[in-house]
Amino acid sequence: MEVTITQTEQSMTAKLVGRLDTPSSQEVxxxxxxxxxxxxxxxxxxxxxxxxxxxxxxxxxxxxRKQAAAKGGKVVILNINDEIRQVFMMTGFLNLFEIKNA
Amino acid sequence: MFVKTKAFMESKLVLDNDIQQIPQLAEFIDGIAEQAGLDMSVSMSLNLAMEEAVSNVMLYAYPQGSKRQVQIDATVQDGTIKFVISDSGIPFDPTAKQDANIDLSVEDRPIGGLGIYMVKQIMDTVNYEYKDGKNILTLTKSIK
Structure with a gap:
């Protein structure tokens, strides 16, 4: 998985490209x-x-998300596909994250 | 157009207990899904359930550093897809674990425990048995 990080004064963005699966998770x-x-x-x-x-x-x-909750920040997730939305629904993650779809 | 679907299909995959072989599992599942004519979203769910179940074996069944195997047998018959995952590692029943509570708050949610939970959510049946020195996990799902 490719990860590209950009930042502004108030925010930090990570663009995640590809599969976030077990083999890639440690590196990610x-x-x-x-x-x-x-x-x-x-x-x-x-x-x-x-x-x-x-x-x-x-x-x-x-x-x-836990780290952000502890430190007073927030996590915004941009544009998840239907299959990933299904996974979020199945695991209750839809309620834990702010999700914005363009 | 006349489309012929295979009524019976059987395939087998043997992987090392190396997490980097998960892409081979994904390829195997995609191949079966394609032959069985499953749509993208079912195929993705099966991939997810199998990644969770098989990576669990790869990561925890054997002592670290030992080179051992995990076998996956897949059968498509009578509108049902069946996967049998077997390994000769330490006896472990993943189905015995209590279901994750997905209604907890951010602070209270434990980090782990979602893998097997998703396997149970996606598949219709998940059965474990320990037989002849082997962990055998059988997963089925109707694909009619």
Whole structure:
């Protein structure tokens, strides 16, 4: 999975491209370390080109979300596809995240 | 147009207990889904359930660093798809785990436990048995 991070003064955005599955999760977790460190800001996960997510990816999202809750920041998820929305629904993640679809 | 669908189909895949082989599993499932004429969303759900069940075996069934195998047998018959996942690792029943509570708040939600929960949500039946020194997990789903 490709991860590209950009930032402004108030927010940090990570664009996730590809599959967030078990084999890719460890690397993705490391690449998202800057977001963990900036969890007092607005964290934006751009999932426009994310094709798939499994429980190991959900763990990463929830860890970020917990960190943001503890530090006073927030997590916004941009553009998830129908299959990923289904996974979010199945796991109650729809209620835990602010999700914006363009 | 006349479309002939296969009434019976059987395939087998053997993987090492190496998480980097998960893409081969995805390819295997996609192949079966295509032959069985399943739509994209069912195919994706099956992929997810199987990734969760098989990666669980790869990560936890054997001592770290040992090179062992996990076998996946897939059967499509009478409108049902069946996967049998077997390994000769330590006895472990993933179905015994209590279901995740998905209504908890951000603060109270545990980080883990969603993998097997999703397997149960996606599949119609999930059965575990330990037989002849093997963990055997059988998953079925109606695809009619």
């Amino acid at each position: 977790s490391q690449k998202l370390e800057p977001l963990m460190e900036n969890a007092d800001k607005e964290l934006i996960l751009d999932c426009t080109e994310m094709s798939y997510i499994s429980s190991s990816g959900l763990r990463i999202l929830l860890t970020l």
